[in-house]
Amino acid sequence: MVKGDSTDGEEADTFTMPFRPNRAQRRFISRLWHRNIILKARQLGFTTLIAILWLDHALFNADQRCGIIAHDREAAEAIFRDKVKYAYENLPEEIRDRFPLARDSAVELLFAHNNSSVRVATSMRSGTIHRLHVSELGKISARFPHKAKEVMTGSIPAVPTTGILVIESTAEGANGEFYHLSQRAEALHYTHKKLSPRDYRFHFYAWWQEPNYRMDAGLVHVTREQHDYFDQVEVEMQCTIDLEQRAWYVATQEADFPGAPERMWQEYPSTPAEAFQQSSAGRYYAKAMVALTKRGGITSVPELDLPVYTFWDIGRADGTAIWFMQSLRGEDRFINYYEEHEEDLRHYVRHLQDLGYVFGAHFLPHDANHKRLGDTNRSTKQQLQALMPGQKFTVVPRITELQTGVNLVRKHLRGAWFDREACAFGLERLRGYSKKFSRALNKFIDEPDKSNGCTEGADALRQWAQAKESGLFNPNDDGYGARAEPEEEEDAPDWRA
Known part of the structure; x- marks a missing residue:
């Protein structure tokens, strides 16, 4: 059981519900590799998915260390409380009885039956980490470059080639560790080269791939220029963006990011390149x-x-x-x-x-x-x-x-x-x-x-x-x-x- 809502993508009133992967999550699971880069739109639930995967791995495999790195302490506490611990506490009682806790702290669950653990923190350096998720590396790179360097030099090398590493983020400008890793992974993707265990597999999830990102087209006026933009995306990404999806995009941009198109590109990218694109509007230099x-x-x-x-x-x-x-x-x-x-x-x-x-x-x-x-x-x-x-x-x-x-x-x-x-x-x-x-x-x-x-x-x-x-x-x-x-x-x- 997880803390969920009535839709896969949009935020809504939360309640306890069985965890069922949405479309983007199922696609990711089917393409999971040793090293993974996820460039994505907002609210697709990847942190929830990976917290569940790590918890499942720790419960059924002995002596495993599973970790999640968040961009700040507040985010780390929220992920641990609402994703990891909440999921464990809502397992059926008979399952929890079989998998008791040896330690339950504010950042870690350590299981008594097999010495495996799930930990959430802002950095991890000590020992081997068999499963590691770096959440919002783009944010870490932009706001705390020293922490990004620590992740790259300390945390990531702690994951063996037999383990699994997932780096997931929305974009935060055309620079920093997440940008460079994404560019390298995307380039490898288009070469169709067979990946080694140390190569990153590129995963991109655009806003138009989320079925819930749509609304009544009769409520929103979409200009000719905006239609041209969507038509261009359809050609580039070989996809179809219907009128209800177009209406949702325009309404979201006008309500949440007026005058800041780069914020929309960053939070709800249509293409991988657009995620890192910056508008010159309002920029001094x-x-x-x-x-x-x-x-x-x-x-x-x-x-x-x-x-x-x-x-x-x-x-x-x-x-x-x-x-x-x-x-x-x-x-x-x-x-x-x-x-x-x-x-x-x-x-x-x-x-x-x-x-x-x-x-x-x-x-x-x-x-x-x-x-x-x-x-x-x-x-x-x-x-x-x-x-x-x-x-x-x-x-x-x-x-x-x-x-x-x-x-x-x-x-x-x-x-x-x-x-x-x-x-x-x-x-x-x-x-x-x-x-x-x-x-x-x-x-x-x-x-x-x-x-x-x-x-x-x-x-x-x-x-x-x-x-x-x-x-x-x-x-x-x-x-x-x-x-x-x-x-x-x-x-x-x-x-x-």
Whole structure:
């Protein structure tokens, strides 16, 4: 028994019901391989399916370790409570009597009769994992890249070739571990090559494959342009999308994702490529990034025997981003990017020291001069100076209008170069930096959308453009790139508040 609803796809009032795989789940079971990548639309129930499969495997096979990795602690607790433990507790009593628990914690069921277990957590590194499900790796890659790296280097290698690994997610932009794994798996799929136990089998489940994603066509107006889109999908995917399906898609987009077509592509993709597609609407640097790419500004940028300058954004909540740049004959050459969340300044200082660079200067956002109430009662700049004695820290003055800073970034990007690998995540942040969409006004407003995690990376690069424009950054002077700071002025209104 599982906690279910009255439909296979849509969310509804929940109740206890026998688990019966839906169409997408049955198709997945029939194609299950040692290594599996699932790119999918929302609400198809794959986490429920895999939790049931893992529980079944643990109950009937001795000394097995089955795990599910979630993108955060809250999701892990919900999956364990509502998928794993709920299913076990709703087994018939006579079955539970035969399969008693040796341990029942908040994250793991360990069975007394055979020493097998099912565990849900945000990471798994110790020992062999015979069955592993990584849920929403796209989200993990976008929001917590260090966790994604840990999954790739620690958790996945723990699954033997005789085991089963399932990586499942909706898309979260054309970068990160999930994107690269999906691209590789899809490419293998189209070669029709016989897969080895270490190759990933590609599974794609579009919204139009879910029978419940339909509604009365008489209730929704579908434009000629929208019909053309559906016709194109039919040709590309060799499928049929009827009027009721088209009505559901249009109604869902207008209700849930107005003005944000990329969100619809991401959550309800029609094709694999569309899942990672991004709209340029509302994006601050869409044209600038296209121009940067066309002129070859994203390339292999070698690290030179020159000072390295850093440009920071220190988030008010939990995110900090740092760009690393060298200057050669007037060229600004970005050689690295780093972003982390929920860490204090000591973490970032350790990271800088581990890189082994010789630093010229560090450029901080305007509020780095503000003293912060707490244990130290010191400003961010003062704390960094104490952690990195002898280093030069320059605070970039505040601008009164965000658009001024955006225009400066666009201007100076024309002479900048970025390493395609070391800066890939930062470049993705620049591409994703966008305006907030107002549902009330039905348009984008001139305010950054902080919900997608791109503001820190974009704001850090803006410190570079503002420092260049104001003359604070000059790599040819005796100050290793940083001129004396102007006297601090009274704060202007904060457009980020």
